[in-house]
Amino acid sequence: MAGWTLAPGYEALAADFGSLDAVFAIEGERLTSDPLSEVVRIQRDGVYYYVKRYTAAGKHMRRYLGRPRIKAEWQNLKQFAKWGIPTAEVVAWGLERKGLAFGRGAMVTRELPRTEDLSELAKRNDPRLADRAWVDHISRQLARHTRVMHDHHFTHNDLKWRNLLVDDQGTLFFIDCPTGDFWRGFMLRHRVIKDLACLDKVAKYHLSATQRLRFYLQYRGHARLNAHDKQRVREVVRFFEGRE
Numbered sequence: 001m002a003g004w005t006l007a008p009g010y011e012a013l014a015a016d017f018g019s020l021d022a023v024f025a026i027e028g029e030r031l032t033s034d035p036l037s038e039v040v041r042i043q044r045d046g047v048y049y050y051v052k053r054y055t056a057a058g059k060h061m062r063r064y065l066g067r068p069r070i071k072a073e074w075q076n077l078k079q080f081a082k083w084g085i086p087t088a089e090v091v092a093w094g095l096e097r098k099g100l101a102f103g104r105g106a107m108v109t110r111e112l113p114r115t116e117d118l119s120e121l122a123k124r125n126d127p128r129l130a131d132r133a134w135v136d137h138i139s140r141q142l143a144r145h146t147r148v149m150h151d152h153h154f155t156h157n158d159l160k161w162r163n164l165l166v167d168d169q170g171t172l173f174f175i176d177c178p179t180g181d182f183w184r185g186f187m188l189r190h191r192v193i194k195d196l197a198c199l200d201k202v203a204k205y206h207l208s209a210t211q212r213l214r215f216y217l218q219y220r221g222h223a224r225l226n227a228h229d230k231q232r233v234r235e236v237v238r239f240f241e242g243r244e
Helices: 011-017 020-025 069-082 118-123 132-151 185-206 209-220 227-238
Strands: 002-006 029-033 037-044 047-054 090-098 101-110 115-117 164-167 172-174
Touching (some): 002 011, 011 020, 011 037, 020 090, 020 101, 047 069, 115 118, 118 164, 118 185, 132 209, 185 227, 209 227
Antiparallel strands (some): 002 090, 037 047, 090 101, 115 164, 164 172
16 A cells, blocks of 8 residues: 655656655665665756655564654654744655555655755864854754754754754754654653754864853753753763763
8 A cells, every 4th residue: 555645836746756656766866875765866957856765664573563764754854844943845755555564665855955964064164163153043043943842842863963954044954853753751851861962962072162051041041051951961961971
């Protein structure tokens, strides 16, 4: 059984994106590949599209239990858009099953023009990271969007600099969220700390302690740290101790 959706406004691309069969027949520039999935890029009418195709959901019972990874990817990106968090537009999506097992699935997203991920900026020590005004502008967006997620009891679970894009106008985008999900209680608290720790893992090497603290205060909406904040900051800083 297969289910497939082409977003309204993209009917002209039905030959490429109109069905799961068509999407799996696309030959483009392969960007990544692993035993479960691959990403290829194609250009149509001057616009790049990224095609992510899954041929497996995982080993053993993962084929039958839980939400398939590809489904989580498109649902989470669409959830970001619903919450007002800038992200890649999902153009087409769907999957098919073989009986009760996952068969294959795919998602097509439209390019985010003139963007780079923050990890690339960090690797080359981009001058923008030394620009206090630019860093503050990005920090405020990141704090706001992260707080929106967490206020909805949702965590990204891989909130690393490589999954954050910024364009030439200084707009921040959240991408690649296949393991993000909703949580409650202790698990929500633990995963919130993990999200913040993932962000700080690179930030501590490229930003000042003042900038890192300012981000946390922006995230919390506080002017200064209270006792709860101080405890949370300690947990964030220690989260990856012994694992780097």
